[in-house]
Each structure stands twice: as structure tokens, then as C-alpha cells.
Amino acid sequence: MRVGVLGAGQLGRMLALSGYPLGLEFRFVDPSPQAPASKLGDHIVADYEDPDALKRLAECDVVTFEFESVPVKAARKLAETVRIHPPADALGIAQDRLYEKTSFRELGIATAEFARVDDEASFRTALAQIGLPAVLKTRRLGYDGKGQQIIREEKDADTAFAALSGVPLILEAFVSFRRELSVIAVRGRDKDTRFYPVIENEHDAGILSLSRAPARDLDERIRREAEDYATRLLDRFDYVGVLALELFDLEGRLYANEIAPRVHNSGHWTIEGARTSQFENHLRAILGLPLGSTEALGPAAMLNLIGKVPDPARVLDVVDAHLHDYAKEPRARRKVGHVTVRAPDAAILEERIQTLKTLLL
């Protein structure tokens, strides 16, 4: 069986590493010749909409994507001739913050107040409706904190609008939250649905820096709400595969922030920390195989390596730390790898996290 993947980044690399044991082969389409998954399958170096590349991808038994900004058109084109999971619709929603938040609202999933901004007039209307503080965001192609401007006071409004205008925008109420959580769901072709333990995420300058799983002191009601929200999205899209939902924890209430219709950075700890990794379960799902248990093996954390990979000897000297180097060129603010660390209990986990943090400075 051959799996086709749109994108050959680190997510594609980790999908392939978990797929070879299942007897799978991989074919990637990615315009970057040095993409991290390049050595782990046939890599077609081409634009995502290149007709020849898509034709060769359609020769695979099933196609998936690992890059969120893959053109929806390419996914729809593929869907005409080959099985593709998750559905192109979910990709489309995830690429546009306005559609995403509108979908949340339609599905009864709580989210921050928001309004569409197309020009200065609609920006003024949105400001009046949402109030301050607020966040002005580009609807498309925002990630790792890019394409966002916080408007705390009236006087910041013009600068924020000037910085982002020219593309479709969305104004969102600024949510003061206790922490960010994420829930990762996986649904098989037979609708069997499982959830990894809810994850707690820390960011640094807009980039995910640390995920702890399971989230600390998580109310059972909050966990159920997170899973319920994810289920509504899975149902809405007739979803197959892994879906991640990012949530703000507002002291007992959850606001959905965004979805990722793919394996997710906050789930990388599952490689060593769960009974089945998110990568293996995504492949099992899209291939119509039975899903594996999503239970955690114990407390675990994931630290992103941003900019550069520290000395592997020092990382691996930390008990139960596992290094994941994506073989990417070092570059400021770039995710070049991650470290998973497990521990017998939460206190020891915190010690190990602290030790690892000092190596990442």
C-alpha cells in the first residue's frame, strides 16, 4: 500500500516513520527539494497544484495532507480520482479564520466574538461591535503568531489596520484566558472515535514551545466539553483521520480558537508517550484499519526546538528524553525538532522539563 501526502515537512516525516512498520510506502509532493520527509519516500518536487504531480499522487491507495496551506483546489481535484482523508472541506475551513469561527458558531461551539473586516468601513463597524481589547488577524495564512495585531486602546486601531489591510481580515475579541488547551481526536472510516488526553500548551512569542499531557488539574467537565466540541466538528465534516482543536481555558469555560485537520504539533508527545502515536492512528484511520488506544503511558511533555537543535548528548542525558531532529536548516523562529520527555510522576516531569529548558536557551 502506498500513501500519498501533500507536503513533506516534519509531519510527513513522522507519518512515514510510523507508517513503514505497517508495511506502507510513501509519495510526497512538496516544492522544497530539502523537505524533511524527502529521504523517506518518493519526493515529487513540484507545486501543490502541478497537474503531473497530482496525477502521480492519485496513483497512491490513499492520499492525505500534512501541510495546512495546501490549496483546497488541489485536494478537491484529487478527491475526484482517489480516496483523500481528511476531507477537503475541513482543509478549506481551517484555512480561513472567518469560515472557521462561523463554523464553530453554527455548531454551537463557544468561541470569542468576531466580525468580518473587508475595508476601513467594516473595520470601524467591527470595532464598535467587538469593543476593546481586540485582535485583528488576517483570515488566511496566519500561523505561529504571524498576521496578528493586538488593539488594546483606540489609538492602536489605525496602526493595526495599516499593518494588515489589503487582505481579508477578521476582528476578534481579545480573550484573557488561563491557558491554552488542545484536544486531538482520531476517527476511523468505521466512525470509531478516540481522544488523546487533553493537552496543555505554552507559547513563546506566538510559537508553541511546550505541551504537557495530560493537562494538569483538568476538570472532568472541561474534558467532556473539549471532546464534545471535537465530535461536532468530526460529524460536520464526515471526518476521517486526526483532527486537532485548539481551545482557550477561561477558568471553567472553553472557547474554541482554531482547528488543524491533520496531525498536530501539540500531539508529538504521543510518539513515546501514548499507547499509539497520533501518526500511527492517523494512518490506521485513513487506511480503514482499527484504531489503537489513545491512552497516555504516563505524564509526558513535548518541547519544541526552535531555531536550532541543541547538543544531542545533553538532551539524551535527561532520563526518558527522546530527540526528534527534523533535519532542517537552523533558522530563527523555525521549528527544527522537538524533545519528548516522560516521567513517573508530575513532579519529576517538571524537573525534567526545567532541565531541558536550560538546554534550549
Place this chain on the structure above:
Amino acid sequence: MRVGVLGAGQLGRMLALSGYPLGLEFRFVDPSPQAPASKLGDHIVADYEDPDALKRLAECDVVTFEFESVPVKAARKLAETVRIHPPADALGIAQDRLYEKTSFRELGIATAEFARVDDEASFRTALAQIGLPAVLKTRRLGYDGKGQQIIREEKDADTAFAALSGVPLILEAFVSFRRELSVIAVRGRDKDTRFYPVIENEHDAGILSLSRAPARDLDERIRREAEDYATRLLDRFDYVGVLALELFDLEGRLYANEIAPRVHNSGHWTIEGARTSQFENHLRAILGLPLGSTEALGPAAMLNLIGKVPDPARVLDVVDAHLHDYAKEPRARRKVGHVTVRAPDAAILEERIQTLKTLLL
């Protein structure tokens, strides 16, 4: 960093799968174009002694081997220009049952009585010395029960000798043992040495079929003896990397049977069943990185897939079962994959083993 590997079989495949996360790349030499590791690195399709192939392997940062019958000459040649672990000497000993058993004796490691057989005269002398029952074996290239003849009665002797003569032989006393055990050790460049839990192995028609880890009802004294034997071998060879030692458990006494100077089939459960897999630890060792914990995560077992891979859906339907398909052509008596299964306790593990066994019939 690039790791060169002599051999591109399933062991090379699993080494590569555990090495990519460490940021490693792989270069294999193996004469078979369809070798299981072929898609996981540069594969130089050449004989193990091909000078050009060895030259290209010597360009790697470190070289190791995954195939036990690699010519010692090739390993020695490589050792002149590149770091190679484990040492070529250990390879030489493991390839010859007479040298192997002689080494055991020299190191004070208990083993069955044995005698060298070069011709009919020495065969008669050996029979008189060892007595019956005995096993006549080729000194070299015996594996999975091949190249062996059991002599139970005087009248079987001529047939056995006729079947094997023409190559150097060894006659060994037939040992009636309770079970076969193996101990897998790993030693780093800094001499840090760790042992995986002792493993209990079952064979079917001479081929390893099932490994349970940790071994059931293992006396603490026996565990220490197994580790002591392995340590003597590590010391003798100035060893770096993973070493496996197969042992017969004679109700409270251990006899060493053979060594494998490499990652070992009875250690495949460590991929999902131990805190660090034997593959990752072998790489950490040969690269001079700190070793990871060799502790088991709980009771686990490994079932070899011999001849063919069963329906993946049925295998993965067993809770906590993980499939490892080596992408080999099905063929009678060929190891084409394995399944690891974990369980919360020994009784549930036995149930899961039984379920899996019915799928392998």
C-alpha cells in the same frame, strides 16, 4: 551524521526508523536490490567485500553491521579508515560455533560440552568424548535450525555425519533445557552498560516464534548470572553497541548457546515495550551518545511473522498490538515481520498472545 550499515535487512530497516529522529542518515551495503532497508537510506547494491562499496561506506561517520554473516575481512578493512562498532573480532567469534564455544569456556561462561569435528576420525573421537544424545552442527552459517543434526542413538551417527560433512563441524552435547532465554546488553563508548530484562524465547521448527519480556518466574540469581556472562563478553571484545546472548535455562543453571553481536530478534519488543528500544540504544552507543533506560514499560511479547504477514486489520484489532511488516516477499520459513503486544498484566498478555497466535496459523 551518517551511519553506514553492512546489510540492509529488517534489522537495518528498524535501525534507520529509530535513527531518523536522532537526525541521522543511513547508507547501506547489501547485494539484494529489494532489501527491506532499501527505501530508508542510500542503498549500495553490492557484495559486502566490494572495494568501491566499502570505500563509500567508509565516508560515513560510523559504521555498524546488521547481518551476522558479513565477511570479517570487510569489517577489518573498514576498521582501518572508519570507526566501526561492534568490533570485527566479535563478528568473527559469532560466525564460528567452535570459536564461540571456546571463548565461552575461556571466559568461564558455562556451556554444553563440545568437540571439534574435521573428519570421520575426529567425529568418532568426539562421539566417544561427548556421548549421546548429541548435536552435530556446521561451525559456520547455521541459523534458524539449519545445519544441525540431532544424534539420539548410535545408529543415527553415520546419517548425521553424511548430511553435514565436507565443512568444519562441531559436536555438542544435547542439552535438555527448560527454556531458552536471551539477555540483551548495550554498552556505550564510555563503558556505560545496561541490560534489557531477560527474555524468554519459544521456537517453532528451529525458528524463533515468540519472545516474552520480562521472562516469567525468573530467579534473581539467574538474571545476575545472565548479565555477568554478557559483561564478560563485552569486556573481552572491548565492545560498543548492542550484544545479545542466547542461553539455555537448565532449571537454575544457565548454559550459553550463542552470541549475536548486533540488535537481536528477541529484542524487537523493545520498540514499543521498553523505555528506549534496542535500535535507538545501539545507535546511541555507537555514536557516543548517552544510553537510554532499558527498563520494560510492562509485560510485552513479540511474535514473529513467518512465511507471510496476516491481515493487518485483524492484527491491529488486538488491543496494544503493533505490526512490523518488513516489506519482504512472502516465502516459507522466512521472517517477514513481527508483532509486538503489550498488556497491563501477565494474564492479559497471555490472552493477547493466544489471539495473535490464531491469526498466524
